Amino acid sequence: EIVLTQSPATLSLSPGERATLSCGASQSVSSSYLAWYQQKPGLAPRLLIYDASSRATGIPDRFSGSGSGTDFTLTISRLEPEDFAVYYCQQYGSSLLTFGGGTKVEIK
């Protein structure tokens, strides 16, 4: 099983600031098969990024993904009020799909 560790657990920032979220894998993620999701309270997750760096349909370009192997990053260039939420990474390079524990981006 590939264990994904997200850091930090909580990120306290102000609107307009840059957010950098990390996702570390216990072993290399095949073919950079890593996705990022945003989840707001009471709602289902929403796909942001797939294949480590490809933006999903309709996702603003302030969201970007990077990384390979065991280290991945989600960057939000300038936080908008609607971006305060929990973010999860997910790997799909192995037959057992796994998620990270999440990073909460909260308003400072």
Place this chain on the structure above:
Amino acid sequence: QVQLVQSGAEVKKPGASVKVSCKASGYTFTGYYMHWVRQAPGQGLEWMGRINPNSGGTNYAQKFQGRVTMTRDTSISTAYMELSRLRSDDTAVYYCARAPRGRQYFDYWGQGTLVTVSS
């Protein structure tokens, strides 16, 4: 537009079974794998398994082997997830989620079904 609409909330006693449905619309149901993911209150996301709606073939996470059964009815574009021998720690929101062809990330999600296990 793609929509996944799940059945309503359930309350079950320990040891019982629950069956959650997920009705798909807006795309060819048999063309995309359907996955099930759950989320315990205040916790993260946990993958349970997937079904190929075309063949009916399934793959389950080892943790749920022997307790989960995923099926589908192609005539009504609906996938089902049944979990048996429920325990209190099965209390969670259960989501169905579609995976694009050739990939296993999730581009569309159902609204979630809360299953509460309590005596």
